[in-house]
Amino acid sequence: MTAATYDLGTLHGGLRLSAHKSAATANPIYEVPVPGQLILPIAQHVGDPAQPIVGIGERVLKGQLIAESEGSLSAPIHASSSGKIVAIERWPISRRNGDPGPCIVLETDGEDRPIERWEEAPPYDTLAPDVLLQMILQGGIVGLGGAVFPTAQKLMQANTCELEYLILNGVECEPYISCDDVLMREHAAEVVGGAQILLHALGLDICYIAVESDKPEALHKLTDVLNEISDERIVLKQVPSIYPSGGEDQLVQLVTNREVPSGGLPTDIGCLVQNVATAAAIYDWIEKHEPLISRITTITGDGIPMAMNVRARVGTTVADVVNFAGGYTESAKQLIIGGPMTGRSVTTDRVPLVKATNCVLVMSETPSPGPEMPCIRCGDCAAVCPVQLLPQQLFWYACADDEKNMRSYGLTDCIECGCCDLVCPSHIPLTADFRKAKGRIREQADEKARAERARRRFEARNERLERDEQERKEELDQQKAAAKKGGAAAIAEILKRKKKQDED
Amino acid sequence: MTAISIAVLTLAAIALIAGLALSFASGRLPASDDNLVDQVNELLPQTQCAQCGYPGCRPYAKAIATEGAAINLCPPGGDDTVSRLAELLGREPMPLVEAAPVGRSVAVIDEALCIGCTHCRNACPVDAIVGAHQLMHTIISSECTGCELCIAPCPVDCISLRRVA
Numbered sequence: 001m002t003a004a005t006y007d008l009g010t011l012h013g014g015l016r017l018s019a020h021k022s023a024a025t026a027n028p029i030y031e032v033p034v035p036g037q038l039i040l041p042i043a044q045h046v047g048d049p050a051q052p053i054v055g056i057g058e059r060v061l062k063g064q065l066i067a068e069s070e071g072s073l074s075a076p077i078h079a080s081s082s083g084k085i086v087a088i089e090r091w092p093i094s095r096r097n098g099d100p101g102p103c104i105v106l107e108t109d110g111e112d113r114p115i116e117r118w119e120e121a122p123p124y125d126t127l128a129p130d131v132l133l134q135m136i137l138q139g140g141i142v143g144l145g146g147a148v149f150p151t152a153q154k155l156m157q158a159n160t161c162e163l164e165y166l167i168l169n170g171v172e173c174e175p176y177i178s179c180d181d182v183l184m185r186e187h188a189a190e191v192v193g194g195a196q197i198l199l200h201a202l203g204l205d206i207c208y209i210a211v212e213s214d215k216p217e218a219l220h221k222l223t224d225v226l227n228e229i230s231d232e233r234i235v236l237k238q239v240p241s242i243y244p245s246g247g248e249d250q251l252v253q254l255v256t257n258r259e260v261p262s263g264g265l266p267t268d269i270g271c272l273v274q275n276v277a278t279a280a281a282i283y284d285w286i287e288k289h290e291p292l293i294s295r296i297t298t299i300t301g302d303g304i305p306m307a308m309n310v311r312a313r314v315g316t317t318v319a320d321v322v323n324f325a326g327g328y329t330e331s332a333k334q335l336i337i338g339g340p341m342t343g344r345s346v347t348t349d350r351v352p353l354v355k356a357t358n359c360v361l362v363m364s365e366t367p368s369p370g371p372e373m374p375c376i377r378c379g380d381c382a383a384v385c386p387v388q389l390l391p392q393q394l395f396w397y398a399c400a401d402d403e404k405n406m407r408s409y410g411l412t413d414c415i416e417c418g419c420c421d422l423v424c425p426s427h428i429p430l431t432a433d434f435r436k437a438k439g440r441i442r443e444q445a446d447e448k449a450r451a452e453r454a455r456r457r458f459e460a461r462n463e464r465l466e467r468d469e470q471e472r473k474e475e476l477d478q479q480k481a482a483a484k485k486g487g488a489a490a491i492a493e494i495l496k497r498k499k500k501q502d503e504d
Numbered sequence: 505m506t507a508i509s510i511a512v513l514t515l516a517a518i519a520l521i522a523g524l525a526l527s528f529a530s531g532r533l534p535a536s537d538d539n540l541v542d543q544v545n546e547l548l549p550q551t552q553c554a555q556c557g558y559p560g561c562r563p564y565a566k567a568i569a570t571e572g573a574a575i576n577l578c579p580p581g582g583d584d585t586v587s588r589l590a591e592l593l594g595r596e597p598m599p600l601v602e603a604a605p606v607g608r609s610v611a612v613i614d615e616a617l618c619i620g621c622t623h624c625r626n627a628c629p630v631d632a633i634v635g636a637h638q639l640m641h642t643i644i645s646s647e648c649t650g651c652e653l654c655i656a657p658c659p660v661d662c663i664s665l666r667r668v669a
Contacts, residue, residue, distance in 0.1 A: 451550035454649050457630040458552045458560055 009257030011250055013384040014242040015419050017341075019214065021178040023307035024300045029182055030310045032324045034081045038106040038315030039352035040066070041093045045142040046149045047073030052104055058085045061115040063291055066104055069137065075150040076140045080293040080313035083108035091350070094318075094337040094357065098347035106315065117289050124197050124286050129159070132201045132286070139285035140292045140355075145169055145180075145246075145275030146342070148356040151282070154274075155201060157267065164270035166204050167255055168195055168279055170211040170218065171239055171246035174339035177359040179296040180276050182309045184211065184218035187280055188225045194279025195234055197286050202272065207234045208255050209276070212241040243341070244417040248273045250386050262413050277358075292355055299325040303332030303362030312353050318360055319349040331364035341418040373426035381420035381430060387413050391420040391430050398437040403444065406437060414438070540569040547588045551580045552629035553651030555602070560629060568593070576600050580650075609665040610648040611655065615640050617662035624654035624663060 043049035048071030060066055060079040067077040086107045090100035124132055137152035168191065172180040184191055195207045211219050222236055239245055239254050249260040251273060258269045266273055277295065284290045293314050300307035305326040312321055318335065322328060336343040337351065339359055353360075381391035389410050397405040411434060420430045483490055545565035556577035558564040567573035568589070575589040575598070582604035583597075590597035613624070613633075620638040632648045635641025643654075645668075655663050 447549075450649075451548075453647065454550040454552060454630050455545070455561065457632070457647060458550065458562070461629065461631050462560075 009253050009255070011242060011245055011254055011386060012388050013386045013419065014244060014250075015384055015422060016241070017175050017243045019241070020176045020300070021181065024176075024178045024298050024309055025181055025185075027306075027308045029186055029296055030308055030324070032310045032312040032316060032321055034108050034110070034112055034313055035316050035320045036108060037086075037317075038080050038083075038108060038313060039091050039317060040077055040080065040104045040106060040315045041091070041095070041352065041354055042067050042077065042102050042104065043093075043095065044077065044148065044314075044354040044356060045075045046147065047071065047075075047153075049102065050074055050077045052088055054085050054104070056085055056087060059083070060085060060106065061113050063115045063289075063293060065138075066106075069140075069150070073150060073153055075142050075152070076138065077104070078140055078291040078293050079106060080315045081106070081108045082111050082113040091352070092346075092348050094344060094346050094351045094354065097344050098351055103352070121286075121289075125200050129201050129203060132197070133159070135286060136201070136282055138291075139282070141278065141281050141285060142292070142355050143275055144277035144281060144295065144355065144358070145248075146338070146356065146358065147248075151274070151278055155198075155272075158272045159202060161267040162270055163202060163204055163267065163272055164206065165256060165272070166195070166198055166202060166207040167251060167266075167271055167273045168207065168209040168276050169246060169248070169251055169273050170209055170215070170222075170276040171251055172215075173212065173241060173243045173246040174341050175243075176300050176361055177298050177339045178300075179298045179309055179358050181215050181218050183277055183280060183296050184215070185221050188218070188221040190280040190283045191276045192222065192225050192229065192231075192234060193287060194276075194281070194283035196231065197282055198274060198279060199233055204272075205233050208237045209234065210237045210239050210251055210255050212245070213238050214241040243419070244386055244415065247386065247415050247417065249415070262410060295353075295355060295357070297321070297353060297357050298359040299362075300359065301332075301336075301362040302364050303329055303334070305329055314355055315352050317350055317352050318346075321353060321360060322349060322362065328362060329364075332362050333365045334363040336361040336363065342416060369427045372428055375426055375428060378425060380423040380425065384419040384423050386417060386419065387415060389414060391434075394437075395428065395430055395433060398433050401437075401440070403441055406441065411437060411441070541566045543592060544568050544589065547581075547585055547592065548578060549581045549585065549649075551649040551651045553580060553649065553653060554629075555579055555651075574598070574601075579604050605650075608668045609650040610645045610668055611643050611650065611652070611663050612645070612666045613641055613643055614662040614664070615642060617660050619660055621659060623657040623659065627653045627657045629653060 042052060050067035051070040052067045054060060054066045061082045062079060064079045065076055066079050069076045084107050085104060087105040089103065089105065091103040092098045093101040093103065095101065133152050133155055136155065141151045143149045143151055143154065170180055170184055172178065195209065199207055209222060211222065219236065219238060226234055226236060237255055244250055245254055248266060252266045252271045253259055256271060260266050261268055281292050294311055295314065296309055296311050298309050299321055304322060308325055310321060310324065334345060335349055336345050337357055337360060338344055340361060343359065343361060375392055375395060377392055379392060385391055394406060394409050394411055397409065414434050416431050416435055418431045424430060483494060545562050548561040548565055550561050552560045554560060556564045558567055568575060575595060576586050578585055579600060579602045583600060586600060587597045618640050620635060620640060622637055625633040625635055625641060629651060630647055630649055632644045633641055633654060634644065650665060652665065
């Protein structure tokens with residue numbers, strides 16, 4: 001079955017937003033030339049930062065491992081081109097909205113020489129799933145949909161659950177962003193190839209590729225590829241273009257009509273979701289031995305002359321990419337990394353493109369929606385909330401800093417999609433408030449965990465001191481008893497020895 | 505005869521009701537001192553810094569619960585802790601005796617200066633300092649509570665507090 005199907009679950013709320021995508025998708029993918037300097041942050045993924053394994057002055061080749069994954073949740077980083085490591089220092093990064101974070105700075109030599117490939121690996125379908133997962137781990141592949149969760153660890157976690165479906169997320173519901181759309185148009189075969197590798201690694205038989213109905217060309221290309229390879233396991237599903245149907249939990253609900261439990265993961269209900277770009281990156285790594293050193297990014301917005309999708313090396317600065325796209329127009333005022341709904345506003349264009357950067361949005365001044373007014377309890381926010389929360393009630397508790405009620409009203413399930421902000425007639429920045437409140441809750445939980453650990457360590461230490469004291473006392477008692485048993489002569493002997501010791 | 509049986513039955517019913525009420529109360533209400541000490545201890549920040557004058561958080565909790573010690577002696581806990589304690593114990597909240605520190609700090613040993621005397625190691629209430637006699641010591645910063653108890657015993661003043669972002 002390779003035709004687009006329509007049997008879908010339902011999504012609560014959501015919004016139909018104007019897409020603003022056609023300007024960028026009208027152009028093919030342009031290749032950004034390798035810049036003179038590449039900035040590679042060591043923390044490009046969720047979890048522990050990678051550990052640099054190169055020294056300053058060292059020459060590296062394209063695709064060479066320069067930072068190893070460290071800890072249980074991490075991903076390695078490879079050199080995006082050949083050249084010399086000139087510094088490991090703090091540099092503005094988009095994760096911190098333009099504040100500096102640790103980066104490896106690579107001065108490229110313009111030769112772009114790739115590292116010698118390892119000996120020919122056997123075809124992936126002859127490998128055991130856990131060997132394949134280890135290989136994926138080494139490719140530095142992370143979730144390219146936005147959450148940048150290290151892919152190998154996500155797959156390993158999923159393999160411990162009862163899985164039924166693999167879902168490839170080609171639902172790029174946020175306005176302006178179109179990098180997955182053009183990827184599916186131009187690299188549909190890689191996406192499908194990645195799906196086959198994932199199916200093998202997970203031991204699954206059903207894969208749904210979900211694509212929005214407003215991407216007819218991507219759907220068409222995927223259908224062609226699927227017809228060609230006629231793999232019964234992979235089914236294309238067309239979903240309505242409603243924001244945020246591309247959210248992981250929302251997509252699971254749309255495709256399988258199963259609801260992810262509060263605080264749970266899609267794997268709890270037998271589903272694993274991967275972005276289409278992640279699947280393509282896995283294909284590139286396993287089949288062509290190209291680690292994740294470049295990605296497709298949308299450069300768009302009304303602050304640049306021509307919107308386009310580019311393939312740029314990881315580490316290229318935003319300034320370089322914008323220059324490639326024709327530079328800023330005079331009206332450019334604001335720089336956002338990511339989309340208009342969930343992206344981060346950054347203060348400088350010196351930040352590098354990282355594995356997670358799906359979009360660079362250059363905007364002219366956005367008209368202010370108006371001053372924030374009191375909540376009138378209209379309930380519009382609850383009607384659009386895709387997670388079926390009550391934002392007006394959560395806002396109330398967030399203002400009162402009432403952690404218990406925020407939890408019981410499901411603040412931790414908020415996906416920060418921003419729908420409630422958009423419909424609020426009082427222009428209350430609900431999502432920003434929720435983001436702050438979530439940070440506070442997390443901080444409090446951390447503090448509590450630390451206090452609990454300190455309490456246990458304090459008690460353990462007290463117990464140990466008591467035990468030591470007890471042991472010393474027992475020893476002393478034993479010595480005393482022995483001395484007593486020996487009688488007066490023995491005591492005199494001990495005293496004489498002690499006196500001699502004192503004299504020495 | 506009926507009068508006696510009515511009396512016996514009434515008393516038996518009262519005893520039953522009272523018994524049930526008591527068992528319910530013992531299950532639901534904080535009755536024993538130990539339980540209260542645990543509850544108070546739960547609210548304290550567990551820095552074990554002894555700034556309250558007691559040798560750690562649990563001893564202070566015990567003093568609050570059983571000896572009626574003041575509830576405003578804990579600077580690391582801040583005003584939040586005072587108000588939570590006041591709520592738990594039904595007492596009036598009062599201002600802290602000493603201003604609360606801002607943010608979390610941990611102790612750091614200047615390892616070049618350390619002479620390996622083990623004094624700081626023995627002073628640490630949460631065993632967050634490792635090091636042997638005449639060998640360099642270091643602090644496990646993830647376990648350090650920033651209590652400052654290691655600073656005074658150091659003979660070469662090589663320990664300082666550093667703010668954690």
